[in-house]
Amino acid sequence: MKRVSFLFMLILLIGGLFACSNSQSTSTNTTEEKKEESSSEPIVIKFSHVTAPDSPKGKAADLFKQLVEERTKGRVKVEVYPSSQLFDDDKAIQELPRNTVQLIAPSTTKLVSYDPAFQIVDMPFLFTSDKAVYKFWDGEGGQILSKKLEKYNIKVLAMWANGDKHFTNSKRPLKKPADFKGLKFRTQTGKVLDEQFAALGASAVPMGFSEVYVALQQGTVDGQENTFNNIDTQGYAEVQKYLTVSGHGRLDYLLLTNTKFWDSLPEDVRKTLEEVIVEVTEQQRKWSEELNKASYEKLKASGMEVYELTKEDIEEFQKAMQPVYEKFADSIGQDLIELAKKANE
Template identity: 55%
Template sequence: MFKKKPLAVALSSVLVLALALVGCGTKTASTSEEKEVKPIIIKFSHVVTPDTPKGKAALKFKELAEQKTNGRVKVEVYPSSQLYGDKEELEACQSGNVQIIAPSVTKLVGLNPKFQYTDLPFLFPNNEAVYKFFASDAMKGLMNSLDKYNLQGLAVWPNGFKQFTNNKRPLITPDDFKGLKFRTQAGKVLEAQFKALGAGSATIPFGETYAALQQGTVDGQENTFNNIDTQKYQEIQKYLTVSNHGRIDYMIIVNKSFWSGLEPDIRKALDESMAEATKFAVEQADILDQKSKENLKNGGKLQFTELTPDQLAAFQKAMQPVYDEFESVISKELIDAAIKAGQN
């Protein structure tokens, strides 16, 4: 009996060691597996509400990206300036604190003054002309002009044409603007536009516009039907003029270093997701802008003024000096490309 004990102890020790090794091997495999499935986080920051065309398209991109990458990518969408406002989002994307932003095209004029095309009054006659321009070589050149800032344009998402609102009087002729002050995005073209109408302007971030209107810092603003509706400007404005004088559209921008560093199959899936989300954005922009127009028109809080062709012609004539001043800055080639899109 005593002679067998050492053998039993030895066998027991071997068994314990084997189990320990199996346990260690399982733990290592599990840890390795966890590392493989850890998703790539993409932070997508924007300044409008989730129920806007941009807000809905951002959520559609999230859905598609996570689906097409089988969960290897997780997109975190931060709407309504939750992470960054107008002033900070470009810098945040450059530095990689967020990976995707969707600023208004006007916000990019400091990086390339040619982006001011979007603020030229009455450049596009309708949405079809705008969408043709988005697909043009001229727009592709603009999207690829941000390399030195470590940024890359991926797509353009529409919002719609701008309308004027104010709380003083109906705006029917250019003379009606005299003495009023309007909130604008940053941009020399926008300043020149209101100057040509005899009005003043103040650059105010989008998220602060409601308070500025409420407090009387400015008398009015210009925006799409959908932005006016979702931001509830009808609560603090009395008059709306349907002018379709300018555009608010969004450039979808990524941190270039991040995007270039993705594995090819991941980037391909994300490119496909962005293309589908862009089609969705176009559909939503058209639907929601018309819906918001009806909401505002039927809400009873705003007095609507729809300009006649002759009245529109008077505004176009009043704003011709803006073209004369900025043609050399934006470039005749780019302006001609936009005009051509409206003629085909």
């Protein structure tokens, strides 16, 4: 009987140990499965911008989403929020360092609050072509400006194009600096723009983009400065008689991310994103150029009186703008201005 009891107890003990081992194994497997499930969750990138989906910036954002999701095989999910659905530019710039959003593409001039050097895009008659602008931003000039944002946890990934600015007005053809005297022009907010029009004897009236058409229609301002595409799509030809093809300033975007977020990405994922950004940037710039060319043709056919500044005209304007350069060379940086001029060569 003792032998039978001993064998029975031994069987119970072995059974208990096996059950405990099996329970621990199941628990370990469940934990590992959870870890694996957690690590397989996609990295989410929220991309906020303010333009329509069919704009060059909107199309580029959608192309970025498509290529990233394809090439990372679902490891990265990109959520695109166009037309200020998530934030406007000002709010987006505030939220980016907090990682509320991971990608934004605001107007370059929106970054002046971080450093006055970003006013370089408003310096009149500085860049002579799209190619010169790309050369500046893709080279040393862009590197210098990008470093100015590092301490704010903001990283510049690329410059996306919008285009040259040109003058329109309702009063008279603008061919010489003297033709601007006494006119009022709507502008974005900016000290350089104030001084630009002051040098021409005109007035700058800062105003929101959505208010411009009515202000031109009612004569609150006489003219404005913008890209061909904006002039076209906003219907300014209906309320402006004269267009001067000047290319005197730039309206472009910077593709920005949160530095800590970017550095936290797996190296292979970050490499894929960098490759996609190069590809998308090239396409975005082509779309921008094509759109502006198409809009220019529409404007010429709209009945507007169009005047293209000659090389001699531009030289006269550059002389008139010399006080602007003297006033802002120090705050922007003479080194940056010289790099911009060199990019024109």
